[in-house]
Amino acid sequence: MASNDLIINADRLVRRIKELAEYGATPEGGVNRIAFSEEDVEARRYVMSLMGHGGLNVRVDPVGNIFGRREGSLADTGTILFGSHIDTVPNGGAYDGVLGVLAALEVAQTLTEGGYRSRHPLEVVVWRDEENGLTGSRGYVGEISAADLDQTGPDGIRLAEQISRVGGETTRINEVAAEKDSITAYLELHVEQGSVLHTEGIDVGVVEGFVGISHYDVTLSGIPNHAGTTPMNRRSNALLSAAELVLAVDRIVKETPGDQVGTVGAFNISPGVPNVIPGEVTLTVELRDLDTDKLAPIWERIHSELEEISRRHGTTFTTELRQSVEGSLTDPNVRGVISEAAARLGLATRAMPSGAGHDAQKLTQICPTGMIFVPSVDGISHSPKEYTDPKDVASGCRVLMDSILAIDQW
Amino acid sequence: MASNDLIINADRLVRRIKELAEYGATPEGGVNRIAFSEEDVEARRYVMSLMGHGGLNVRVDPVGNIFGRREGSLADTGTILFGSHIDTVPNGGAYDGVLGVLAALEVAQTLTEGGYRSRHPLEVVVWRDEENGLTGSRGYVGEISAADLDQTGPDGIRLAEQISRVGGETTRINEVAAEKDSITAYLELHVEQGSVLHTEGIDVGVVEGFVGISHYDVTLSGIPNHAGTTPMNRRSNALLSAAELVLAVDRIVKETPGDQVGTVGAFNISPGVPNVIPGEVTLTVELRDLDTDKLAPIWERIHSELEEISRRHGTTFTTELRQSVEGSLTDPNVRGVISEAAARLGLATRAMPSGAGHDAQKLTQICPTGMIFVPSVDGISHSPKEYTDPKDVASGCRVLMDSILAIDQW
Numbered sequence: 001m002a003s004n005d006l007i008i009n010a011d012r013l014v015r016r017i018k019e020l021a022e023y024g025a026t027p028e029g030g031v032n033r034i035a036f037s038e039e040d041v042e043a044r045r046y047v048m049s050l051m052g053h054g055g056l057n058v059r060v061d062p063v064g065n066i067f068g069r070r071e072g073s074l075a076d077t078g079t080i081l082f083g084s085h086i087d088t089v090p091n092g093g094a095y096d097g098v099l100g101v102l103a104a105l106e107v108a109q110t111l112t113e114g115g116y117r118s119r120h121p122l123e124v125v126v127w128r129d130e131e132n133g134l135t136g137s138r139g140y141v142g143e144i145s146a147a148d149l150d151q152t153g154p155d156g157i158r159l160a161e162q163i164s165r166v167g168g169e170t171t172r173i174n175e176v177a178a179e180k181d182s183i184t185a186y187l188e189l190h191v192e193q194g195s196v197l198h199t200e201g202i203d204v205g206v207v208e209g210f211v212g213i214s215h216y217d218v219t220l221s222g223i224p225n226h227a228g229t230t231p232m233n234r235r236s237n238a239l240l241s242a243a244e245l246v247l248a249v250d251r252i253v254k255e256t257p258g259d260q261v262g263t264v265g266a267f268n269i270s271p272g273v274p275n276v277i278p279g280e281v282t283l284t285v286e287l288r289d290l291d292t293d294k295l296a297p298i299w300e301r302i303h304s305e306l307e308e309i310s311r312r313h314g315t316t317f318t319t320e321l322r323q324s325v326e327g328s329l330t331d332p333n334v335r336g337v338i339s340e341a342a343a344r345l346g347l348a349t350r351a352m353p354s355g356a357g358h359d360a361q362k363l364t365q366i367c368p369t370g371m372i373f374v375p376s377v378d379g380i381s382h383s384p385k386e387y388t389d390p391k392d393v394a395s396g397c398r399v400l401m402d403s404i405l406a407i408d409q410w
Numbered sequence: 411m412a413s414n415d416l417i418i419n420a421d422r423l424v425r426r427i428k429e430l431a432e433y434g435a436t437p438e439g440g441v442n443r444i445a446f447s448e449e450d451v452e453a454r455r456y457v458m459s460l461m462g463h464g465g466l467n468v469r470v471d472p473v474g475n476i477f478g479r480r481e482g483s484l485a486d487t488g489t490i491l492f493g494s495h496i497d498t499v500p501n502g503g504a505y506d507g508v509l510g511v512l513a514a515l516e517v518a519q520t521l522t523e524g525g526y527r528s529r530h531p532l533e534v535v536v537w538r539d540e541e542n543g544l545t546g547s548r549g550y551v552g553e554i555s556a557a558d559l560d561q562t563g564p565d566g567i568r569l570a571e572q573i574s575r576v577g578g579e580t581t582r583i584n585e586v587a588a589e590k591d592s593i594t595a596y597l598e599l600h601v602e603q604g605s606v607l608h609t610e611g612i613d614v615g616v617v618e619g620f621v622g623i624s625h626y627d628v629t630l631s632g633i634p635n636h637a638g639t640t641p642m643n644r645r646s647n648a649l650l651s652a653a654e655l656v657l658a659v660d661r662i663v664k665e666t667p668g669d670q671v672g673t674v675g676a677f678n679i680s681p682g683v684p685n686v687i688p689g690e691v692t693l694t695v696e697l698r699d700l701d702t703d704k705l706a707p708i709w710e711r712i713h714s715e716l717e718e719i720s721r722r723h724g725t726t727f728t729t730e731l732r733q734s735v736e737g738s739l740t741d742p743n744v745r746g747v748i749s750e751a752a753a754r755l756g757l758a759t760r761a762m763p764s765g766a767g768h769d770a771q772k773l774t775q776i777c778p779t780g781m782i783f784v785p786s787v788d789g790i791s792h793s794p795k796e797y798t799d800p801k802d803v804a805s806g807c808r809v810l811m812d813s814i815l816a817i818d819q820w
Contacts, residue, residue: 194639211638215684226791227673228621228698228765229604232664234789239674240660243653250650254642263637264649265684267677274625274675274694284684288638355638379644381636 006114008401010394013106017393020046020086020102021094030384031094035087035129036153036162043086044166047126050105055112056124062176063139064128064168070108072120072408078184080118080407081367082107082400083125085136085359092131093386095376095393100189101126103397107404118408120184127359128166135159137359141366142177149173183367185334185407188360189400190371191388195379196352203347203395205373206338210354210361212292212327214299216285218245218306222315224271224279235277239269241306241315242281248305249285256298259353260289284322290353292327328361334370334407341402347395372399416524418811420804423516427803430456430496430512431504440794441504445497445539446563446572453496454576457536460515465522466534472586473549474538474578480518482530482818488594490528490817491777492517492810493535495546495769502541503796505786510599511536513807517814528818530594537769538576545569547769551776552587559583593777595744595817598770599810600781601798605789606762613757613805615783616748620764620771622702622737624709626695628655628716632725634681634689649679649688651716651725658715659695666708669763670699694732700763702737738771744780744817751812757805782809 023046024032024039033039048066051058056068069079084100104124111118128136132153138144149160149170160170192198197205222238246264253262266284285302287295303319310317335351342349354361354371363369374396377387433456434442434449443449458476461468466478479489494510514534521528538546542563548554559570559580570580602608607615632648656674663672676694695712697705713729720727745761752759764771764781773779784806787797 192639193636194641195635195644196639196641199644213638225605225789226603226766227671227675227696228623228767229602229606229791230671230765230789231604231606231669232660232671234605234609237660239656239677243656246649246653247657250642250647259641261637261640261642263685263687265637265686265688266682267649267679267688268682269677272676272678274696275673276675277673278675278677286637286684355640356636357638379635379640381639 006110006116006401008106008110008394008397010390010397013102013397014390014393016050016102017094017098020098024088026091026384028091028384030091031088032091033086033088034090035132036165040087041166044126047086047101051124054105054109056108060167062169062172063136063144064163064166065136065140066126068108068124070118070122072118072122074119077120078182079121079123080184080404081123081125082187082404083127084188084190085127085130087129087131089131089382091384092382093384095191095386095388096381097130097190099191099388099393099396103189103400106397107401110401120408122404130359134357134359134362137362139176140178141362144173144176146173178366180366184410185331185368185370186360186363187334187400187403188358188371189396190358190373191376191381191386192373192379193356193376193381195376197373197375198377198379200350202350203374203392204342204349204399205352206335206349207330207354207371207373208335208351209290209327209329210357211288211290212295213323213325214287214295214321215323216299217320217322218283218285218317220245220281220310220315220317222277222279222313225277227275227277230277236314237277238281238315239278241309241313241317242267242283244309245306248309249302252298252301252305253287258289258294260287260294260298261355262287262298288355290327325357328364330364330370331368334368337403337406338370338372338399341399341406344402345395345398347399370403372396416520416526416811418516418520418804418807420800420807423512423807424800424803426460426512427504427508430508434498436501436794438501438794440501441498442501443496443498444500445542446575450497451576454536457496457511461534464515464519466518470577472579472582473546473554474573474576475546475550476536478518478534480528480532482528482532484529487530488592489531489533490594490814491533491535492597492814493537494598494600495537495540497539497541499541499792501794502792503794505601505796505798506791507540507600509601509798509803509806513599513810516807517811520811530818532814538578540769544767544769544772547772549586550588551772554583554586556583588776590776594820595741595778595780596770596773597744597810597813598768598781599806600768600783601786601791601796602783602789603766603786603791605786607783607785608787608789610760612760613802614752614759614809615762616745616759617740617764617781617783618745618761619700619737619739620767621698621700622705623733623735624697624705624731625733626709627730627732628693628695628727630655630691630720630725630727632687632689632723635687637685637687640687645687646724647687648691648725651719651723651727652677652691652693654719655716658719659712662708662711662715663697668699668704670697670704670708671765672697672708698765700737735767738774740774740780741778744778747813747816748780748782748809751809751816754812755805755808757809780813782806
């Protein structure tokens with residue numbers, strides 16, 4: 001490996017993160033760069049110009065993903081693909097996917113400046129619209145159909161129109177999916193968006209996989225009635241049942257051995273005024289674990305406890321599985337490459353699941369995939385307060401480069 | 411007493427309830443007649459025309475209350491006042507205050523038609539704007555100041571403007587309050603708006619008093635964080651604390667001996683999305699009892715339990731007393747008159763507190779006051795489904811008339 005001659009320019013990388021944060025900067029110090037917005041379109045232009053500096057040939061695929069390609073010396077070999085996304089949540093942070101994109105560009109530029117000729121073709125990718133459902137990576141693995149293009153987003157605009165706006169050609173949507181053997185490996189660097197690395201003082205997380213998610217909608221119904229004239233023993237109060245359910249979800253998830261999490265995150269009551277007994281509560285129960293098969297038995301325990309709660313309070317309920325995402329694992333060889341690269345650089349690592357969704361989880365379906373986490377200060381993400389120390393930004397970029405160089409020898 | 415010669419026309423009363431329900435009728439079969447609305451103004455005109463039929467002289471006082479007066483034979487004696495209100499909540503029911511107003515008119519018309527000459531002057535009253543804070547009766551007991559007139563309502567219009575619209579003269583607001591000794595008694599007939607009479611099969615409720623209300627706003631704060639990346643043991647979840655508080659309010663109120671009620675009716679969580687741990691919950695705790703002094707000790711128990719809950723969950727909280735209404739009692743002599751009148755008519759009665767607020771609670775401040783309840787089917791009120799059986803409508807009206815005739819002998 002030639003990594004001793006190849007030194008990333010950490011200052012340049014940190015400066016570019018700041019520059020990219022100007023596209024959609026908010027008064028609170030955050031970044032508002034929703035996919036397909038004007039700010040997003042301009043930020044994509046900026047990133048494409050950086051690709052030129054890195055010696056990359058730019059193309060936009062039919063779904064709107066941006067690729068910057070550098071050919072390798074071997075014919076008929078797979079591409080090493082690496083990158084992330086630059087769209088943000090409303091008033092999000094400056095690091096999120098941006099770190100992975102700009103670190104990928106920094107790696108490509110460092111290799112070009114260092115005169116490194118790779119064996120495999122290298123491609124830096126900027127995935128289209130990660131935050132609103134992994135649109136770009138889903139397209140890349142063949143999951144976006146013509147019917148999906150007709151769906152409208154939260155802004156009421158059809159996906160096909162959005163994609164056309166950023167240079168994608170939806171009439172060629174059937175050409176977007178990558179050939180299954182065309183990719184040697186996919187690598188993504190990302191901030192953890194959790195507090196584990198920061199709290200434990202560890203430099204690098206080696207992601208084992210992406211958690212499966214089961215998201216249920218629950219509606220609890222009682223009888224709305226006058227809070228002054230209805231005696232305590234004649235009430236059918238949906239909020240009492242809902243409160244017991246909230247506590248039951250927390251208790252059951254904690255009692256189950258393992259790292260699964262469970263959250264009631266949305267919670268709406270009706271009519272919701274001080275002097276009326278709540279007649280209806282709608283809430284969400286979301287369960288996550290690396291092992292998707294663990295989720296159903298946990299839900300069954302919650303459901304049977306909910307039956308008991310409702311009986312006790314004289315309320316009724318309905319439940320509906322709203323979203324189900326299968327968990328997926330990263331590639332053991334790629335994990336090994338990342339761990340060894342970090343060790344050579346003198347960095348402490350730990351294996352960990354990704355509790356959040358990432359484009360990398362889609363890539364696991366078509367190629368060996370690895371993901372590198374660096375610490376988020378206090379675990380804060382999707383917030384103007386999102387921050388990762390420049391030292392960790394540089395470490396993550398070095399691990400990414402050394403991992404690519406190692407895989408280039410495959 | 412001459413009650414054997416005086417027979418109310420129950421059919422006429424029931425027909426007029428239906429007629430008045432046309433003013434603001436909703437597609438759901440309810441009534442939308444918000445105080446000061448066009449529908450309210452027209453309904454007031456209809457009621458004033460009925461007052462003429464009943465042989466009453468009509469006047470509107472500076473706050474917009476309507477009075478229909480019939481002089482008595484005695485000089486220098488107090489007036490017997492009786493009535494209720496005709497404004498409704500949004501999409502409310504046809505009975506609520508309407509029954510009390512139209513029954514009062516039926517009594518007056520029956521006395522006129524029967525040639526009954528009362529000793530005391532009699533006045534039928536239609537209180538202004540009961541639903542939005544007892545505006546008319548508060549004015550009548552001297553609680554509306556010039557400053558109150560400058561307050562804007564939910565529709566953004568100043569109270570003074572609203573009152574001018576219905577013929578009140580706010581420049582004479584200081585003339586609205588009744589002289590303390592000018593009223594011999596106030597009587598109000600109303601539907602129960604609760605399920606006690608209907609469930610127990612009792613004809614008439616004799617109201618003992620009006621409950622005091624303490625309404626607290628509570629804010630519980632934790633740390634909003636990613637529901638996927640934050641381990642269960644690193645969460646500060648405001649919803650867990652709120653759920654425990656909801657159950658504690660219910661338990662403590664039920665454990666305390668007596669008829670008090672306690673309700674968490676409003677409940678809002680933030681950010682309120684499935685994949686974020688709730689960072690903040692705001693909710694209301696409302697306590698009611700006839701004996702206002704009982705409420706503070708109950709709140710103290712709730713507050714100290716809230717401290718313990720917050721400690722356990724690593725959350726913080728603030729509380730604020732938002733509204734405090736003193737309980738008030740009806741007059742024992744008037745209660746006696748009502749009970750005896752009902753007994754003579756062969757009706758079953760029970761004494762009961764009013765869990766809801768009524769204009770009568772304001773009148774307790776200036777004169778002997780009594781209130782008569784008749785059953786609400788299934789306890790439903792403030793709803794298009796609000797219904798009281800014609801038999802109970804007639805019984806309530808007869809008890810009202812016989813009580814007035816008895817008090818006329820004072």
